[in-house]
Amino acid sequence: xxxxxxxxxxxxxxxxxxxxxxxxxxxxxxxxxxxxxxxxxxxxxxxxxxxxxxxxxxxxxxxxxxxxxxxxxxxxxxxxxxxxxxxxxxxxxxxxxxxxxxxxxxxxxxxxxxxxxxxxxxxxxxxxxxxxxxxxxxxxxxxxxxxxxxxxxxxxxxxxxxxxxxxxxxxxxxxxxxxxxxxxxxxxxxxxxxxxxxxxxxxxxxxxxxxxxxxxxxxxxxxxxxxxxxxxxxxxxxxxxxxxxxxxxxxxxxxxxxxxxxxxxxxxxxxxxxxxxxxxxxxxxxxxxxxxxxxxxxxxxxxxxxxxxxxxxxxxxxxxxxxxxxxxxxxxxxxxxxxxxxxxxxxxxxxxxxxxxxxxxxxxxxxxxxxxxxxxxxxxxxxxxxxxxxxxxxxxxxxxxxxxxxxxxxxxxxxxxxxxxx
Numbered sequence: 001x002x003x004x005x006x007x008x009x010x011x012x013x014x015x016x017x018x019x020x021x022x023x024x025x026x027x028x029x030x031x032x033x034x035x036x037x038x039x040x041x042x043x044x045x046x047x048x049x050x051x052x053x054x055x056x057x058x059x060x061x062x063x064x065x066x067x068x069x070x071x072x073x074x075x076x077x078x079x080x081x082x083x084x085x086x087x088x089x090x091x092x093x094x095x096x097x098x099x100x101x102x103x104x105x106x107x108x109x110x111x112x113x114x115x116x117x118x119x120x121x122x123x124x125x126x127x128x129x130x131x132x133x134x135x136x137x138x139x140x141x142x143x144x145x146x147x148x149x150x151x152x153x154x155x156x157x158x159x160x161x162x163x164x165x166x167x168x169x170x171x172x173x174x175x176x177x178x179x180x181x182x183x184x185x186x187x188x189x190x191x192x193x194x195x196x197x198x199x200x201x202x203x204x205x206x207x208x209x210x211x212x213x214x215x216x217x218x219x220x221x222x223x224x225x226x227x228x229x230x231x232x233x234x235x236x237x238x239x240x241x242x243x244x245x246x247x248x249x250x251x252x253x254x255x256x257x258x259x260x261x262x263x264x265x266x267x268x269x270x271x272x273x274x275x276x277x278x279x280x281x282x283x284x285x286x287x288x289x290x291x292x293x294x295x296x297x298x299x300x301x302x303x304x305x306x307x308x309x310x311x312x313x314x315x316x317x318x319x320x321x322x323x324x325x326x327x328x329x330x331x332x333x334x335x336x337x338x339x340x341x342x343x344x345x346x347x348x349x350x351x352x353x354x355x356x357x358x359x360x361x362x363x364x365x366x367x368x369x370x371x372x373x374x375x376x377x378x379x380x381x382x383x384x385x386x387x388x389x390x391x392x393x394x395x396x397x398x399x400x401x402x403x404x405x406x407x408x409x410x411x412x413x414x415x416x417x418x419x420x421x422x
């Protein structure tokens with residue numbers, strides 16, 4: 001993997017790739033490119049007390065905090081671990097545990113309001129989970145900063161079930177000797193518990209929207225549906241229920257009529273907490289029309305939230321792909337001539353025999369892309385104009401991916417030997 005040598009010696013005098021897991025090696029390589037000093041780091045940015053309270057109220061995880069506290073550190077707070085809950089930017093919103101551990105954490109700047117992003121405090125559980133969107137453990141000398149070698153931390157992301165975006169991170173930290181394999185699974189379980197609470201709230205909000213929508217829909221003779229601001233369907237009348245509607249790529253804007261995938265021309269009107277959508281015009285575009293002259297932009301600038309934007313004759317819409325679909329879309333955007341199932345299996349898993357898994361994922365992806373995804377070989381439609389927006393730092397390109405081909409693309413971008421379609 002290429003990259004400039006900033007002159008900063010990595011921790012322990014080792015290269016970032018000696019006997020390390022890929023996510024740790026990639027993190028170290030990234031931090032070396034950014035010039036982070038492993039002996040000093042940077043002063044972690046802090047938010048004000050007022051901003052801290054504001055983020056606590058808006059984060060949504062405050063409701064599940066009592067359960068997390070009791071489950072992870074016990075009612076007495078004498079467990080040799082600290083429980084931290086951070087927001088999607090890595091700001092520590094809550095930090096609880098024994099007083100001796102809290103004092104030790106304070107000595108390295110790990111306290112309320114501090115932003116524990118990798119760029120400022122090096123490789124750590126919270127920063128890695130924020131950037132990659134994956135559960136992770138960083139133990140002792142895996143931390144980029146030498147001052148953190150006495151610690152171990154495990155962290156798991158919590159996602160907003162409405163959008164799939166990162167809502168926050170749950171982290172357990174303690175002295176390096178307290179590290180145990182089960183802590184990572186425990187933290188992942190706690191994150192799933194938090195997501196279950198967020199999902200329950202979302203279902204409640206859909207129920208409230210459905211209550212508002214029911215008498216409204218009863219007054220229409222034609223097809224109609226009501227969706228929330230994230231596109232989830234609360235109620236439908238005279239048409240098959242669509243779990244979620246692809247929203248227009250540029251928002252609803254000031255235009256009352258939009259052409260939506262799968263529905264054709266629709267009149268859209270705002271409701272309290274959502275939108276009323278009524279098909280009023282021509283039929284939905286067929287696959288050929290959907291692909292003809294389409295502009296496809298894969299936006300990977302946000303490490304946490306890849307986005308696919310499509311516009312053309314069939315209307316405009318956006319789709320937040322899963323991590324696996326984002327990998328597939330990136331590979332198909334780079335290889336416009338197409339790839340076989342075996343090629344994609346090798347690129348994703350390092351095993352060309354895993355074609356069944358690849359075909360299943362591509363089948364799911366086709367439900368979103370329709371005629372934009374062709375096969376034999378698999379490729380994006382040749383008539384479509386395809387571009388990729390990548391982050392400025394190559395190692396921020398799908399940072400949660402350990403796929404061999406994605407790691408090769410990051411390395412080639414860092415070395416300047418590859419350019420993505422723009």
